[in-house]
Amino acid sequence: MKVLLVADFTVQGLGPFLADHESPPLQATFAPFNQVVPVLLDGTVPCWSSKPDVAVVWTKPDSVVKSFARVLSHEPVAIDDLLREVDEFAECLRTASTRVSALFVPTWTWPAYDRGLGLLNLKPGVGPAYALMRMNARLAEAVDQSPAIHLLDAGRWVAQAGKTATSPKLWHLGKIAFGPEVFRQAAADIKAGLRAIGGQARKLVVLDLDDTLWGGIVGDVGWEGLNLGGHSPLGESFVAFQRALKRLTHRGIVLAVVSKNTEAIALEAIDRHPEMVLRRNDFVAWRINWQDKAQNIASLVSELNLGLESVVFIDDNPAERARVRDALPKVLVPEWPQDKLLYEQALSELACFDTATVSAEDRARTRSYVSEREREAVKQSAQSVEEYLALLGLTVEVEPLNKSNLPRAVQLLNKTNQLNLSTRRLSEAQYHEWAASKANRVLVFRVRDRFDDYGLTGLASLSVDGTEARVQDFVLSCRVMGRGVERTMLHAIVEQARELGAARVVATYSPTPRNGPVKTFFDEGSDFASDGEGPRYIWDVSRLYGAPPHVNVRGVPAGQQ
């Protein structure tokens, strides 16, 4: 992946950190020194000829916003003038953002050794620190509706680097605005951002219990004897760690337990200890037994229909960490501090959970998995598959792609592996542009049943060419697979194709290592005819394609339900 670095200082020091082993490896190219605005506005400048996938535009606040240079000179500056210049710069960024799939913009910072006006540093109208805060806030607001532009918090990098963040010597010797630690932090955030945009965020945290989630061995001391909460530093730190884990669930990351313990004793602690922040319903699954943890993780991931590359495993025991790392190399096993007071910090430092958006579906994900447990209980008690499906009370709502559902639709497109016909990965901007074409239609599907509202969990798109409607995307979250939603989506696709005047619907399967389930569905559950090429699956639109009788379908674009 190629990244173009556009800066008004010497930014070459960032290149080696972008090229390091951490995924994705990036090959840096550099725009001409201090030519930021011309490079942003003019796509014919030679540095664009290498067709970079990504750009990073990193500027000094006093060179881009001239009014800020006047603030630094202690001249009176109207805040409106300052913000107008920020808006003008944002417009330049928007222009350049059309040339790349993602454009990263580190926020403006100022060297910490400069005390500015001291007591007046934050005074509106004169304070440089006040002006800088307003400028960064304005920039964030100005690019908020530009899906390809992502602001990065350079203030955090500078704070992490401490005194080595900036140096007048580096500046005077080489016009180098930042030290290597800032560049290292920047590269890590740029890579985390790209993983987020590409839907590669980790989704599941698998936790050990004893001395990880609480202090002590529950099998030895019982839940009453655990070190958790209270007024001890250690007890407080375990509560803080649990709170940090709980916060992750609000971002769509789910939690599970893999612990060598007696299940009844461990669950009793989770249910009964008064200081537990995480309760049974905060965990989507668990394996509490005396078996190998790597095997338990593999079995748990399979139950949840996730991939091992979605998993983070946290355990205080270095031997268990080494075993899981060795047996399941796709699982992220972070080194974990011996000092238990640092658990919360270690979790907060992980850069593997970043996402480009957080949807309502993300926030409700834990609840969805818990509902699945309840649903499974109904399934066990039902006399037949038909009775089970009827008991679910499934409703599928179909709607066209629009501005409000675009972020979730693109998130689904980029994160779904198993039921994904073509597995194409596009940014919001790219998908919006594709959907805007007259020949293309995108439908999204919201699913709910008596147990849960799954939200937007399906996506289908058509590209019409003459009398043929090609299914470009057929994507369904694994959380609703196998309940008739797949056929409901095909029902909507066929009706949409009919409305567009197509004579047949053609779906071509593009194999990946993980999307076998979509082929199985088309082969065994779709009733589409296969001509073996690709293979391709075909439906003659003159024939009705009905939704399953147990599904209540709403909002199908035309035709009969």
Place this chain on the structure above:
Amino acid sequence: MNEDEIRKAVLESVKTVAPDAGPVGNDTYLTGSEAVLDSVGFVTLLVDLEGRLGNGVDLSTSFMEYDGADEASSPFRTVDSLAAHIQRLASTH
């Protein structure tokens, strides 16, 4: 700080500034055509080293004052020669 400690600081600094440099040893070139650093990386290395070594070693000024006439005998050429140069600067300080 003895020369071994200084050499260790130089090696750590090279790895910090150039994480893509590959294996770095005492004979690793820091300047010239075989150097693991470009000119920006070398300047950054000097300033980073000044921070690691503390007050009293003004490497960047020493570099600016160096006439560079003979690359083969440059004190900035390798990890070893730079460590020896820093030791000399520290002892004359």
